[in-house]
Amino acid sequence: MNISYSEVNYDIIAKTCNCKETGKKVTYSFVDSSHGLCMDKKDIILSEIQACERLLKYTTEEKDKSVLENEIAQLKLTLDLLQ
Numbered sequence: 251m252n253i254s255y256s257e258v259n260y261d262i263i264a265k266t267c268n269c270k271e272t273g274k275k276v277t278y279s280f281v282d283s284s285h286g287l288c289m290d291k292k293d294i295i296l297s298e299i300q301a302c303e304r305l306l307k308y309t310t311e312e313k314d315k316s317v318l319e320n321e322i323a324q325l326k327l328t329l330d331l332l333q
């Protein structure tokens with residue numbers, strides 16, 4: 251059995267992008283990890299919230315900040331509904 255450990259401490263990376271239909275939106279990329287198959291819905295949503303909060307720290311554009319804040323609010327609401 252070969253297990254590789256990544257130096258990355260998080261499972262999901264968030265990015266903002268332009269969409270023709272809806273304007274700006276948040277997209278997510280899964281970081282390759284050995285425990286990726288064991289994540290349930292709550293773990294994924296928590297990782298998405300953490301990824302958005304990390305991206306929000308480094309964002310300078312107001313449009314991106316508002317999109318990220320809205321995304322975080324929606325994810326927290328979804329997490330509350332799952333519990």
